[in-house]
Amino acid sequence: MKLLRLIPNNTNFDFLRIKIIAFLFSLIILSGTFISLIVNNLNYGIDFKGGILLELRSKKPNSPNINELREKISTLNAGEVSIQNFGKKTDFLVRIQKQEGDQKEQIAMIEKVKTLTDKDYTVRRSEFVGPVVGDELKTAGIYAVSLALLSIMIYIWFRFEWQFSIAAILALIHDVITTVGLFSILKLEFNLATIAAILTTAGYSINDTVVIFDRVRENLRRYKSKTHYFIYNKSINETLSRTVITSVTTLLALFIIFFFGGAVLSDFALAMIWGVIIGTFSSIFVAVSLLTYFNINKGEKVDDHTNIPEYEREN
Amino acid sequence: MKSLSKIRLILIIVSVIIGIVYAIPNFFNTSQQVQSFNFLPGKKINLGLDLQGGSYLLLKADMDVVFAEKLDSLLSDIRSSLRKSKIKYKKLSIQNDIISFQKRGESSNEKIRSIIFSLDKNLIVENKLDSFFIKFSEQNKENITKTTMAQAIEIVRRRIDETGTNEPSIQQQGADRIIVQLPGLDDPSRIKKLLGKTAKLTFQLAHPSIFPEDLDKDSKAPPGFIKLQEDKNPDRFYMINKRVMVSGEMLKDASPTFDRNNSPSVSFQLSPLGGKKFGRVTGKNIGRAFAIVLDGKVVSAPVIQTQIFSTGQITGAFSVQETNDLALVLRSGALPAPMVILEERSVGPGLGSDSISAGKIASIFGLIAVMVFMLITYGMFGVFANIALICNIIFIIALLSLIQATLTLPGIAGIVLTMGMAVDANVLIFERIKEEFNSGRNVLDAIEAGFQRAISTIIDANLTTLFAALALFSFGSGPIKGFSVTLMIGIATSMFTAIVITKYIVFLYSKKKNVNSVFLQD
Numbered sequence: 160m161k162l163l164r165l166i167p168n169n170t171n172f173d174f175l176r177i178k179i180i181a182f183l184f185s186l187i188i189l190s191g192t193f194i195s196l197i198v199n200n201l202n203y204g205i206d207f208k209g210g211i212l213l214e215l216r217s218k219k220p221n222s223p224n225i226n227e228l229r230e231k232i233s234t235l236n237a238g239e240v241s242i243q244n245f246g247k248k249t250d251f252l253v254r255i256q257k258q259e260g261d262q263k264e265q266i267a268m269i270e271k272v273k274t275l276t277d278k279d280y281t282v283r284r285s286e287f288v289g290p291v292v293g294d295e296l297k298t299a300g301i302y303a304v305s306l307a308l309l310s311i312m313i314y315i316w317f318r319f320e321w322q323f324s325i326a327a328i329l330a331l332i333h334d335v336i337t338t339v340g341l342f343s344i345l346k347l348e349f350n351l352a353t354i355a356a357i358l359t360t361a362g363y364s365i366n367d368t369v370v371i372f373d374r375v376r377e378n379l380r381r382y383k384s385k386t387h388y389f390i391y392n393k394s395i396n397e398t399l400s401r402t403v404i405t406s407v408t409t410l411l412a413l414f415i416i417f418f419f420g421g422a423v424l425s426d427f428a429l430a431m432i433w434g435v436i437i438g439t440f441s442s443i444f445v446a447v448s449l450l451t452y453f454n455i456n457k458g459e460k461v462d463d464h465t466n467i468p469e470y471e472r473e474n
Numbered sequence: 475m476k477s478l479s480k481i482r483l484i485l486i487i488v489s490v491i492i493g494i495v496y497a498i499p500n501f502f503n504t505s506q507q508v509q510s511f512n513f514l515p516g517k518k519i520n521l522g523l524d525l526q527g528g529s530y531l532l533l534k535a536d537m538d539v540v541f542a543e544k545l546d547s548l549l550s551d552i553r554s555s556l557r558k559s560k561i562k563y564k565k566l567s568i569q570n571d572i573i574s575f576q577k578r579g580e581s582s583n584e585k586i587r588s589i590i591f592s593l594d595k596n597l598i599v600e601n602k603l604d605s606f607f608i609k610f611s612e613q614n615k616e617n618i619t620k621t622t623m624a625q626a627i628e629i630v631r632r633r634i635d636e637t638g639t640n641e642p643s644i645q646q647q648g649a650d651r652i653i654v655q656l657p658g659l660d661d662p663s664r665i666k667k668l669l670g671k672t673a674k675l676t677f678q679l680a681h682p683s684i685f686p687e688d689l690d691k692d693s694k695a696p697p698g699f700i701k702l703q704e705d706k707n708p709d710r711f712y713m714i715n716k717r718v719m720v721s722g723e724m725l726k727d728a729s730p731t732f733d734r735n736n737s738p739s740v741s742f743q744l745s746p747l748g749g750k751k752f753g754r755v756t757g758k759n760i761g762r763a764f765a766i767v768l769d770g771k772v773v774s775a776p777v778i779q780t781q782i783f784s785t786g787q788i789t790g791a792f793s794v795q796e797t798n799d800l801a802l803v804l805r806s807g808a809l810p811a812p813m814v815i816l817e818e819r820s821v822g823p824g825l826g827s828d829s830i831s832a833g834k835i836a837s838i839f840g841l842i843a844v845m846v847f848m849l850i851t852y853g854m855f856g857v858f859a860n861i862a863l864i865c866n867i868i869f870i871i872a873l874l875s876l877i878q879a880t881l882t883l884p885g886i887a888g889i890v891l892t893m894g895m896a897v898d899a900n901v902l903i904f905e906r907i908k909e910e911f912n913s914g915r916n917v918l919d920a921i922e923a924g925f926q927r928a929i930s931t932i933i934d935a936n937l938t939t940l941f942a943a944l945a946l947f948s949f950g951s952g953p954i955k956g957f958s959v960t961l962m963i964g965i966a967t968s969m970f971t972a973i974v975i976t977k978y979i980v981f982l983y984s985k986k987k988n989v990n991s992v993f994l995q996d
């Protein structure tokens with residue numbers, strides 16, 4: 160059987176030659192993110208903003224009418240209301256801003272919408288998040304992302320050299336910021352699941368970076384007489400096949416969640432798909448490229464031949 | 475080759491069998507089928523509320539109200555202690571959560587302080603010249619919060635149990651919050667209504683000569699009296715004696731019934747002590763209005779016709795549902811603090827089962843896609859990776875069942891994602907073997923070296939991912955926590971399957987077949 164070969168053996172691409180182009184690309188998406196954050200801000204879901212969310216399904220499968228629903232709900236004078244299709248044609252997501260007054264007003268508003276739509280719609284889901292909880296979740300989210308970054312940085316520092324840890328963490332921050340940017344640019348709802356997606360992306364991306372760094376470390380010891388530039392390029396090339404195959408299997412799983420996992424998960428899957436792609440990019444072009452700016456010590460000036468069989472030795 | 479030791483094989487077989495045993499109950503739907511697997515130790519994985527449908531409520535006890543009440547009762551304790559010790563004082567009052575008074579006469583400040591500390595040694599007492607200022611310390615507040623929450627959880631549980639909701643879960647969160655989870659209940663409005671009432675019931679006499687007809691919203695209450703609204707009619711007021719004659723704690727039972735005019739009402743029965751008190755009060759005050767006060771509002775104020783002892787009726791403009799609920803909350807006791815709903819999430823059964831089937835489809839398709847890809851990429855070694863992948867999934871399901879974790883929709887996504895990422899360990903190993911082979915080693919050496927070198931990479935890579943998962947876990951709100959748990963379990967099992975199971979199969983295969991050109995060659 161002829162096996163699929165995504166990456167040929169013994170590739171020898173000069174990845175570092177295009178690092179300036181790659182940095183430029185990163186710069187563009189990073190500034191895109193900041194501009195979008197200023198212009199669009201983030202489309203915070205009720206998890207963070209507080210408010211009311213209802214998922215309704217029309218009982219008339221043939222003629223669901225979003226305008227009719229909109230008109231109906233506008234009679235409640237509930238302030239800022241957004242109604243959109245959700246997954247299926249018959250399903251609608253109704254978001255209502257936090258109501259004036261105390262918690263009782265919020266609960267009362269849910270009841271009002273329910274009684275109003277009772278005849279034509281079934282309520283599939285109803286959520287209410289008070290502003291106190293929203294703020295707490297926001298803090299907890301920031302805290303979780305920072306905690307993850309910090310613990311990863313310390314671990315890499317401990318296992319590698321400090322230069323690796325700085326390069327890895329900058330690559331990670333790059334991934335986190337641009338994933339946030341994706342949500343801002345596409346105006347996707349930023350909610351608890353988004354935080355989960357960001358952290359998983361971070362986990363995936365660091366996994367990728369560590370695999371390459373591991374090889375860099377190994378090659379630094381192995382080829383002491385070669386330049387850093389050569390070693391970094393060689394390490395990327397040697398791990399390239401694994402990088403691509405793992406990305407493909409993970410993306411396969413993610414696309415399947417995106418298409419078959421239902422509307423609730425599709426944004427989550429989208430964030431992860433972006434995360435895997437940008438994470439793979441950043442491992443090579445941000446993390447390793449940054450290493451070139453450090454003069455990492457290779458140890459003594461003799462090639463380390465322990466563990467390398469005779470026939471494989473360089474000089 | 476020592477990797478092919480018997481012990482290793484036994485370890486693998488035993489762990490896979492245990493995995494299958496614990497995973498199996500999850501593959502059968504109806505309870506009858508599960509019955510026939512009763513001999514198995516495992517249980518099904520708990521489904522989160524987002525999958526099985528149900529309601530999640532986050533409640534907060536309004537402790538400020540409780541502190542104010544406790545401060546009130548501290549005030550009367552101070553008053554009676556001072557009187558008992560014959561200490562003269564003036565201007566005893568509460569302002570901004572601080573009790574203050576001025577002493578009159580010769581009593582020493584030390585003595586007054588010790589009298590106050592004898593009430594509660596944790597109080598904060600300051601005095602300037604003749605003025606004393608008393609407030610609760612953090613310790614006081616903490617103690618009050620603790621006892622209040624213990625009571626509140628008990629009462630919340632009783633009220634929910636009375637509604638016959640299945641397997642509710644009621645837990646304290648943080649200092650003053652309660653999480654209520656109600657599986658299978660997609661419209662929690664009745665529960666919310668029940669928990670929204672503190673249900674503090676008191677019986678108090680009305681003013682003998684000031685009647686509701688004489689009162690409007692601007693009327694002032696004479697000393698010892700308080701003006702209260704009528705429950706059903708906010709424009710009608712009563713002048714009520716502040717003294718509580720009988721209170722809800724003395725209730726033994728309450729049930730919905732109908733009064734003589736056949737309108738819904740609640741009948742109650744008092745404890746022996748309560749009955750005695752009730753008899754004394756009603757006996758002495760025939761002809762006066764006796765107000766039934768619920769949560770600070772007057773339900774009704776019937777005129778006492780005869781002496782009543784242990785049983786009575788609460789009448790008001792009630793509907794049948796209202797009398798049911800009122801009887802229920804009276805039976806279960808008053809909440810020690812008003813409850814505020816901070817967060818509510820309810821998922822209907824339709825969405826839940828849709829999510830389950832979407833999750834199933836995504837899992838199956840995800841599994842097939844990854845397996846096919848591995849097969850066409852690695853051939854025979856792809857088969858090995860796929861065996862490891864299936865073992866991996868069995869282990870994940872088994873572990874989730876074993877620790878009775880809650881599987882949520884993001885959790886299912888976590889499993890599918892793990893499928894994609896789990897093969898990573900195998901890919902790392904295979905690619906490394908290939909490299910070693912291409913650099914001139916023979917097959918067996920290449921395999922040996924490939925595993926050895928890949929393992930440190932696998933551990934580094936997976937540990938760092940684990941940190942992200944741990945951060946996610948600490949962030950921990952319901953569904954997200956579920957996701958992080960599956961992710962962590964997936965990391966652990968995929969390392970085990972790659973390092974142990976794949977390795978064993980690969981060695982076994984290459985030894986038996988005596989392969990000299992690897993799979994991996996073009």
